[in-house]
Amino acid sequence: MTAQSPEPSPRPASSGELRASHDDREAVVEQLRDAAAEGRIDFEELDSRLEQALRSKTHAELAVLTADLPAPHAPGDQPALVLKGGLYGASRGPERWDVPGHVIAHGGVGGVKIDFSRVESRLKEIAVEAYGETAGVTLVIPDGWAADTSGMDPGFGGLKDKTSADRLPGTPLIRLTGSGGMAGVVIRHPNRWERRKLHGNPTRG
Known part of the structure; x- marks a missing residue:
């Protein structure tokens, strides 16, 4: 009886032959x-290219559409934004500003406020390290943005998370870490006064 030779193992797909995901197609669309x-x-x-991108099934098909374009800027290439409250406090926003993927806030004795209300970000996540220290840190995020505060140490001053869990598609997740320190950390959506200012001057900055 003749022994059967083992069947050859399937050849692994090259990177170009790999199937593209919805996120892969969306990244090319944005580029x-x-x-x-x-x-x-x-x-x-x-x-024409958008139509082809939405029909593409593999990485190779997507690569053809962007081969003659410069590589997109990687969020990780941006240095972290560091804000220190010092004696007189520090703030960023609510005017339009370019948010990096990593933000570090030290409340110091003057406090820090970071307002993301007018930020338009394509990042999937924004890592925020907040240290309340003596005067505290306040974060304001737009409606539709959500926050993960599970990595935050409330410290003596505590953590007040007043945000909604309802996250709109395409918005970044604020991943909050750090410590509340003495004065605590607050993360919330705009209050009534801030909303009035936003609606009264929506294109500021």
């Missing part, structure tokens, strides 16, 4: 839209 906004491709070509 194409940025390229059109910068004038690298015209809008007729943008429509």
Whole structure:
């Protein structure tokens, strides 16, 4: 009786042959839209490439659509933003500002307030280290943004999380760590007065 030879193992797929996910396609769509906004491709070509991107099934098919475009800026290349309350306090926002993927806030004796109300971010997550120290740290995030505060040490001053768990698609998650210190850390959505200012001057900055 002739012994059967073992069947060959399946050949592993190359990176280009790997199936693309929804996130992979969405990343290419965003890169194409940025390229059109910068004038690298015209809008007729943008429509054509977007259609192909949404139909693409593999990484190779997606790669063809961006081969002649510069690589997108990696959020991790941006240095962390460090805010120190010092004697007189520190703040960022509510005017428009470019938020990096990592923010560090030390309340000091003057306190720190970080307002993300007018931030437009494509980051999936923003890591925020907040140390309340003597005067505390306040974070204001837009409606539709959500926060994960499970890594936060409340310290003596505590943590007040007044945010909603309802997160809109395409918005970043604020991943909050650090310590409340003596004065504590507060994370919330805009209050009534802040909302009035936002609605009265929505394009500030």
